Amino acid sequence: MAGATRSELVESETSAADAVAAGAVGLSAVLFALSMLALFEGITLSEPVAGVPTVTVLGALLVVLGGAVIAFGVGSRVGLVQTNPSSSAGLIAASVAGLSWFVVAGGFASQTLALGTVGGLLGGVAVGGLAFAATVMTREDVGSTVPIGAIPLLIGLVFLTGLIGPGWVWDLGWAQTASFTAEFVIPVATLFGVLFAGWAAAKAYAGFGARGRRTGAFTLIYLNAISIVAVLFILVAFTVVQGVPGLLTGVEFGPGTGPQTSLFGVSFTLPLSVPFVMNGVALLNDYQGVLPAIVGTFWLVVGAVVFAFPLGIGAAIFLTEYAERGRFTQVVEVATNGLWSTPSIVFGLFGFAFLVPRFGNQKSLLSGMLTLGFMLLPLVVITSREAMLSVPDEYRDASAALGVTKWETIRSVVLPAALPGVVTGVILGVGRIAGETAPILLTMAGGTFVPGGQTVDVIGGFVFTSTPPFVANPELLQATSALPYQLFALITAGVGLGSNVADPEGFRWATALILLVVVLSFYAIGIATRYYFRSKLRHE
Amino acid sequence: MASVTDRDTTGGGGDLRRRLDRLRDFVDDTTPAALATIAVITVSLLGAFVGFLLVSPLTVLPFGAFLLASGYGWLRHQEETALVLTLTTTVSTLFILGLIIVFIFVEAMPVVRYESTTVFGVTVPGLRMFLQANWDAVSPPIRYSMVPMIHGTLMVTVIATAVAAPLGVSAALFLSEIAPATVRELVKPGVEILAGIPSIVYGFIGFTVLSPWASDQFRVSGQGTYLFVGVVVGLMALPTVVSVAEDALSSVPESMKSGSLAVGTTDWQTMTSITLPAAFSGVSAAVLLGVGRAIGETMAATVMLRGVPRLTEPLVNAFYGQETLTSLIARNYGEADGLQMDALFAAGVILFVTVLVISIGAQYIEWRMRRKLGGEA
Numbered sequence: 071m072a073g074a075t076r077s078e079l080v081e082s083e084t085s086a087a088d089a090v091a092a093g094a095v096g097l098s099a100v101l102f103a104l105s106m107l108a109l110f111e112g113i114t115l116s117e118p119v120a121g122v123p124t125v126t127v128l129g130a131l132l133v134v135l136g137g138a139v140i141a142f143g144v145g146s147r148v149g150l151v152q153t154n155p156s157s158s159a160g161l162i163a164a165s166v167a168g169l170s171w172f173v174v175a176g177g178f179a180s181q182t183l184a185l186g187t188v189g190g191l192l193g194g195v196a197v198g199g200l201a202f203a204a205t206v207m208t209r210e211d212v213g214s215t216v217p218i219g220a221i222p223l224l225i226g227l228v229f230l231t232g233l234i235g236p237g238w239v240w241d242l243g244w245a246q247t248a249s250f251t252a253e254f255v256i257p258v259a260t261l262f263g264v265l266f267a268g269w270a271a272a273k274a275y276a277g278f279g280a281r282g283r284r285t286g287a288f289t290l291i292y293l294n295a296i297s298i299v300a301v302l303f304i305l306v307a308f309t310v311v312q313g314v315p316g317l318l319t320g321v322e323f324g325p326g327t328g329p330q331t332s333l334f335g336v337s338f339t340l341p342l343s344v345p346f347v348m349n350g351v352a353l354l355n356d357y358q359g360v361l362p363a364i365v366g367t368f369w370l371v372v373g374a375v376v377f378a379f380p381l382g383i384g385a386a387i388f389l390t391e392y393a394e395r396g397r398f399t400q401v402v403e404v405a406t407n408g409l410w411s412t413p414s415i416v417f418g419l420f421g422f423a424f425l426v427p428r429f430g431n432q433k434s435l436l437s438g439m440l441t442l443g444f445m446l447l448p449l450v451v452i453t454s455r456e457a458m459l460s461v462p463d464e465y466r467d468a469s470a471a472l473g474v475t476k477w478e479t480i481r482s483v484v485l486p487a488a489l490p491g492v493v494t495g496v497i498l499g500v501g502r503i504a505g506e507t508a509p510i511l512l513t514m515a516g517g518t519f520v521p522g523g524q525t526v527d528v529i530g531g532f533v534f535t536s537t538p539p540f541v542a543n544p545e546l547l548q549a550t551s552a553l554p555y556q557l558f559a560l561i562t563a564g565v566g567l568g569s570n571v572a573d574p575e576g577f578r579w580a581t582a583l584i585l586l587v588v589v590l591s592f593y594a595i596g597i598a599t600r601y602y603f604r605s606k607l608r609h610e
Numbered sequence: 611m612a613s614v615t616d617r618d619t620t621g622g623g624g625d626l627r628r629r630l631d632r633l634r635d636f637v638d639d640t641t642p643a644a645l646a647t648i649a650v651i652t653v654s655l656l657g658a659f660v661g662f663l664l665v666s667p668l669t670v671l672p673f674g675a676f677l678l679a680s681g682y683g684w685l686r687h688q689e690e691t692a693l694v695l696t697l698t699t700t701v702s703t704l705f706i707l708g709l710i711i712v713f714i715f716v717e718a719m720p721v722v723r724y725e726s727t728t729v730f731g732v733t734v735p736g737l738r739m740f741l742q743a744n745w746d747a748v749s750p751p752i753r754y755s756m757v758p759m760i761h762g763t764l765m766v767t768v769i770a771t772a773v774a775a776p777l778g779v780s781a782a783l784f785l786s787e788i789a790p791a792t793v794r795e796l797v798k799p800g801v802e803i804l805a806g807i808p809s810i811v812y813g814f815i816g817f818t819v820l821s822p823w824a825s826d827q828f829r830v831s832g833q834g835t836y837l838f839v840g841v842v843v844g845l846m847a848l849p850t851v852v853s854v855a856e857d858a859l860s861s862v863p864e865s866m867k868s869g870s871l872a873v874g875t876t877d878w879q880t881m882t883s884i885t886l887p888a889a890f891s892g893v894s895a896a897v898l899l900g901v902g903r904a905i906g907e908t909m910a911a912t913v914m915l916r917g918v919p920r921l922t923e924p925l926v927n928a929f930y931g932q933e934t935l936t937s938l939i940a941r942n943y944g945e946a947d948g949l950q951m952d953a954l955f956a957a958g959v960i961l962f963v964t965v966l967v968i969s970i971g972a973q974y975i976e977w978r979m980r981r982k983l984g985g986e987a
Contacts, residue, residue: 110823239829245923246930249829284878288788294777295784299800301845305807305815384699392693393700402700404973405707411899411969412962413906415936416714419958422943423713428665444706451703477692498802505808508908508936512943554810554909561814561913582811593806597799 087142087151091275094138095289098268101131101260109257115236125236125252128260129229135267136223142274143215155278159213164205167217170266172198174224181240210278218270222263229256265290306586313583316576320345320357346580360581363556366435367588370514370552371504373439374446379496382450386492389451390458391480410448414508417445421513433549438514442503449502453495457488490603494596501592505585507554515559516549553585644687648694650679655698710962718959721754721952739956745919747942747950754953756960758919762836762934763905769840769928770847770904775897777844778851782896785852786859787881805849813913816842821914824929834916834931842914843907851900858892858976859885861983891979895972902968905935906961912937935961 107113108124115124146153175197180190201217208216228234238252269286276285322343349359385402393399421441429436461484469479551559560578637645657672683691722736729737743757781801785794820842821833828835862885870880886893915931919938922930933941935957946954 241829244927246927247829247831248927248929251827251829254827280876280879284876287878291780291784291788294780295789295797298777298781298804298848299797302800302804305812306803308815308819309811381699381702384696385703388693388696388700392696402704404970405704407973408966408969409703409707409710411902411906411965412710413908413936413965415906415908415939416710416958416962416965418943419714419717419939419955420710423717423955424709428662444710447703447706475689477689480692498806501806505806505810507808507810508940511940554808557810557814558909558913561810561817578814582814585808586811589806589808590803593799593803597802 087145088275090138090142091271094135094142094271095268095275097131097135097138098264098271101128101135101264102268104128104131105257105260105264109254109261111253115253115256123236125229125232125234125256128256129226132222132226132260132263132267133230134226135264135271136219136221136226139215139219139267139270139274140223142271143211143219146211146274146278147209153211153274153277153279153282155210155282156280157209158207159205159210160283161206163214163218164202166266167205168198168202170221170262171201171217174221210282211274214273214278214282215270218266222267225259225263234259306590309579309583309586312579313586314580316573316578316580317344317346317583319573319576347584358577360553360556360584363551363553363581364584364588366550366552367504367554369435370438370442370510371500373436374442374503375496375500377440377443378446378450382447383454383492385451386454386458387480387485390455391476391484406448406451409444410452414445414506415511417441418509418512420444421509426513430547432547433512433514433516434547435514435550436546438510438552439546441509441513442506445506445509446496446499446503449499450492450496453499454488454492457491457495458484460491461487490599494600494603497592497596497599501589501596504592505554505589507558510552510555511558514549514552515555516551553581553588557581557585640690641687644683644690647679647683647687648690651676651683651691651694651698654679714955714958714962718952718955721949721956724949725754736956743921747946747953752949754949754956755919756935756957758921759933759935759938759957760960761921761925762915762932763936765836765922765928766840766843766907766911766931766934767901767904769837770844770907771897771901773841773844774847774851774900774904778848778896778900779855779893781848781852782855782859782893783881783886786856787877787885801849801852804845805853809846809907809909810913812842812846813910816910816914828929830929832916832930834914835929836915836922836931837928839911839914839931839934840928842910843904846907846910847900847903850903851896854896854899855889855893858889858896858979861892861980862888863983888983889979891975891982895975895979898968898972898975902965902972905968906965908936908940912940917941 104113105128108115108128113119113124117124119127142151145151146155172194176190176194179185179193180187183189183193185193204217205213207213234252234255236252236256238255240250240255242248242250269290272289273282273286276282320343345357346359347361347364349357349361385406389399389402418441421437421444425437425440426433465483465487466479469483470476474482557578560574560581640648654672654675658669658676661669661672680691680695683694722739725738726733726735727738727741728734739754739756740760742753743755744753745755745758746753781797785798785801789797816838820838821835824830824835824838825833866884866888867880870884871877875883911934915933915937917933917937919933922928922932938957939954942950942954
């Protein structure tokens, strides 16, 4: 019973201190959001919040935060707070503290005290070294809070005293002028101070020691993962918000509003009209659109897949099933991985030098298809190989035991088992090449605006001739547009766009949105296929 | 394991003899009709390839013969035809890499010869491209220096790596070791989609949003900074780092981690003292591959940079973005002809060689790591 009473006392003691540490973590989160807002001009630094200047508010919060962290560490050292610190805060914490104090002191010595580069270096090394030593030499509860908590404290004091105010500018004095302004330095300094303090507070919250370090590190890692997802979300949402108005200009519902379409010889009128994706560009159009680019992208992807898919699968079959592991397979593997990381613009140069002279000496759809096919090929080989290698050997043995030939085994056992992986890989690869601009820039793309009448019609374009090569397709041999190129051309066209489209900015964003939709739908399909097959495998 | 060492100790000559033996066995085992079909397939395909190289309109004839022979072989001798066709596709992968090397090097030759310079009485072709920093394709003296573009690529790559490496490795650690299953299923596709957003869309957002914002923040004249091109390119290289590093981390045998956890360490201690050191080479290969992606990134750089092939002043001034190797090609291919076009190919050669070396280096590191972990497990 005595033990139970004691542990109760300890608990009530720590919960008060816990509140301090947890409050510090929460305050860090609030300040993190505030500094992000300030960085992207969500709040203006010069405007007051509830009568107090924003800089003063930030400074005061930083002082409170740094003070809380330091107080917790000192409190733990003198025994007011129950924790289990290690004997030292460790080299990582020491390096972080040393490095940041080096920057702070170096900047202060060289700029504010005007001691020059050497003085700055010396001052930085002296103070940074001191911070490093202070972190390593003391017990963890002091070492990981005082040198690191002092940074937000100092930054906060600088803001409070007005040493760095809203009008502060530091001209770097370079030949090409550039300056650090308060609008940048204040949010960024706050951000760093907050990250440090939040890290130290998270450690303190878990009572230092091994558990404390775990909590501190996990806080930062979770923050990083959340930020990555947030960036993705913001990018997509931003494009959607900006692109939807341009996409929906002139949309009409109801029977008879859409363009005339014929499918399998039956001609009918669509009950919906979206001019942006159903029109080309023409002088008399009410609304301009990007239909030729969409169709161009479609044929480009089809051509690349038709070229790369059989080649890639064939190579993967040979490498996995026929070839003995040796120098030859090694060379092929290195070559495919090398091809995969080759920059896309180099593929463009290659297509320009190799394919363009061989297809009528002008940019053509066919050159674009083959160039993208070259890019897709290594991915098909790599993913198909992975999929075939993951087919268990028992399958092959069982089939061979029935007395069928090797090719029979491959065709009826290995390929069907590997198909889901192959298909998923190819879909993801297609998503990647559908958005590529650089290779088609040099091999395929034509003018900025393609009239609706020039929408490619590959199937209807085949004609037979009496001279070799006996079959020709002028549609394949002329330049056309594709969505990524269209967007690039719209960006570089700049002001000249205004004479063609009523709202150039909306037109650009709408093009970006359509491109994003096309590419991401490939990804959505690929990822969904993977989940579908995986859940199927799990159930069977 | 034994067979591998066997093969390593057999020299090149023995290897060749063994291969010849295998070929002879294959010829002995195969019926003459099938052999003839294979011969027709091989010869006609070679003919088509040579015809294509020579820009001959008659290319279609051997290609037609190839299709016919393959069709016949598929119906009558499927076993042998399949073997030959898959071998052909494998060899064609190698051929494509070979063709890329040959064509971009040949196209770059004239400018390499033009930019040769004499050092200590020895004429070194192409050296002047790296000795002075003047790119001028219009007014004499006409010079094609690669120095400003190499500087630009270096600036962007360093900044991009500083963004992508720590964030990518930490995200990989999160995905492979920390995240609960449901969170992982959410974050992983997110990272993949981040890789899927086309680079021109990144460039467009950077061009319309980041560039004006940056020149306002840093009181820079004009738009386009290496700093923010680097940040955007870093974001684009991030998924590469994450997925390769995650593979490396999850290839560390579970037994090693369990052994550490069993002595009572926290999972974070296990990560820092067991998982990360064991996967260190794989993680560094991931960072290397991310660097390769950053070097080769084209469209975002082209749209966001100024397009002036000059060094920044001073050299560390990242607030001005002039030109990178990739954006030089994408911006100038239109009006370039003759020597200037060849200079663009020279830029392409530099890119290609750099990235290929990085890729091979990363593969070597990964291969060593697999062998080490495989040997210990």
